Amino acid sequence: MAAVTIRNLAKRYDDNEVMRDINLDIDDGEFVVFVGPSGCGKSTLLRMIAGLEDISAGELNIGERRMNDVPAAKRGIAMVFQSYALYPHMTLYDNMAFGLKIAGKSKAEIDSAVQHAAKILHIDHLLDRKPRALS
Secondary structure, three states: OOOEEEEEEEEEEOOEEEEEEEEEEEOOOOOOOOOOOOOOOHHHHHHHHHOOOOOOEEEEEEOOEEOOOOOHHHOOOOOOOOOOOOOOOOOHHHHHHHHHHHOOOOHHHHHHHHHHHHHHOOOHHHOOOOHHHOO
């Protein structure tokens, strides 16, 4: 994987600016999760990174290469979008740990990362629940 650098990214649909001044640095090998309410721009940002949405302004670099006008097929990345972001048969803890397990992280690293993220999100008391018991 390569580092991703986003500077002053913006997205407009005609005269409607839906995202502006997005700045983000993702280091090589870093695990990142975008969390936010419906409609806040998570999927739009991911689609711009993947090349599925045009970038209205700003700059996207993957590694040392500017990617703004590079077609999706030539970016060397893939993304999966799910309509249901949690696996219904797994607890919230297991859902949060899943990507780290796939990445080969140790149990201690996984537990530390999941507990840390859950505390930041104020959901540490929900980690033993399955998605159907969250709302």
